[in-house]
Amino acid sequence: MAVVGFVGLGVMGRPMAANLVRAGHEVRAYSRGGAGRATAAGLGVPVVESVPEAVRGADVVLTMLPDTPDVRTVALGPDGVLEHLAPAGAYIDMSTIEPGAAREIAERFAAAGHDALDAPVSGGEAGAREGTLSIMVGGPVAAFERWRELLGAMGTTVVRVGDAGGGQVVKAANQLVVATHLQALAEAVVFLEAHDADVATALSVIARGLGGSTVLDRKADGVLAGDFEPGFRVALHHKDLGIVEDAARARGAVLPVTAVVGRLVQSLVLRGDGGLDHSALVALARELNGAVDR
Template sequence: MTNIAFIGLGIMGLPMAKNLLKAGHDVVATNRSQGKVDQFVAEGGKGAGSVAEAVKDADVIITMVPDSPDVEAVVTGEGGVFAHAKQGAIWIDASTIRPDVAQRLAEQAAEAGIRAIDAPVSGGEAGAIEGTLSIMVGGDADVVEEARPVLEGVGTTIVHVGPAGSGQTVKAANQLIVAGTIQLVAESLVFLEAHGVDLEAAVQVLAGGLAGNRILDRKAASMIKGEFAPGFRIDLHHKDLGIVTSAAREAGVILPVGAIVAQLMNSARQRGYGSLDHSALLKLAQDISGKTN
């Protein structure tokens, strides 16, 4: 059993924290809205009213918040993780943030006597609930191995990909691939429907061939039904593609398809779809083809 502080009980964070409980860890959680903390306590966890309270006795601290400024707000400052965690604690940032910010915060953590690894996750809400997330980890190899038993409580594919910030770089590539795949699936569904093809039958055969992918497996059925309850919001994927395009520009890398998909994601957001699941790129594909249901 490990004493874990979990900060951020959103769509991904709450099921992750619950799975850590199921794995036998002692988990104290805090969140901006008290309702999620109360829900976690009802599941057998412990709640804290502040970051300082949550982390004071923790061996491992996990942050799962939306963006780079949110992570900085949680870990720095008088009430943050760096000021209140005990020396030698491991900080795992499971958020998706800019790689350069991850590197800088890892350096600040080291100055505070805290060992940092960046460990963003992929798999969406379903993967978080099932405990089958894919986790790309950046940081010192020894610290990663020490943290592995905790990571195994929430994921099944856990790979050390390099030094601090590397996990976030791999996650950026992940988000690029996912967004591009969703867009192509969305366009395919609009194309097929326009020709009167049975969409469920088409998805079945496509998923069994070279075009098969996790988006077809996990998202196509709800897309066909027009159900876009957020497992991962367009607003967040828009943020992630901003990370991709910025990091690519800094490295002098050209991402022509990625740039177009980033613009399409932004367009979906501007049309008011930001709070919907990222599979709502289908709605955009329908709109621009004049095929809105």
């Protein structure tokens, strides 16, 4: 069992930290938001009052933060992880950030003698609660093997996909696939509604064929009910698609379908729906077809 510092107690971070506690690890968790700390404490997660308090004496520190600037600040900034990490301590960032930033952060930790991994996750809030996340890991083989079991307390698929930054590259690809699946689901719904089909029955049949996906399994019920309580917020997916766009441009990759879906996601954010679940693409699809979401 490890002493784990955990920074970031949002929708995903809280259940992930709770699963580490249930696995028997000694967790010291921190989040900037008081509400996040209170909710995590209610799940049985020991909460501290600062990043240094979470980091000092930890065998490994995990971060689960919204965006690249947040990770840079917490990992490398004053009173951050690198400043207070024990000599043999390791750092694992589980946020979704720019691949180049992940490589830079790993280099800084390696230069100071610390193992560092980028280990972004997929599976949404449900996967975080159930401990069934897919975790894609970039970094040295030895560091991955050392911390694979700990990561397994939060996910059922834990795979090293390459060197530093590799986890973020694969996560970016994951996010473009999820976004296009969600838009396909949205368009399938409006197509079925236009033909007065029984949408629930139709989707249940599609889910069992080649058109089936985890997106369909996890999102269809909410879409049919018009329930867009966030499991993963539109605003975060918009940020992730920006990472995809920037990383694609850097390597000269052309992603036309992703670009279109990215603009649709951006439209939801610009009209004030960034706090909804990303399945709210169906509401936009209905409006584009002259219907009002139920």
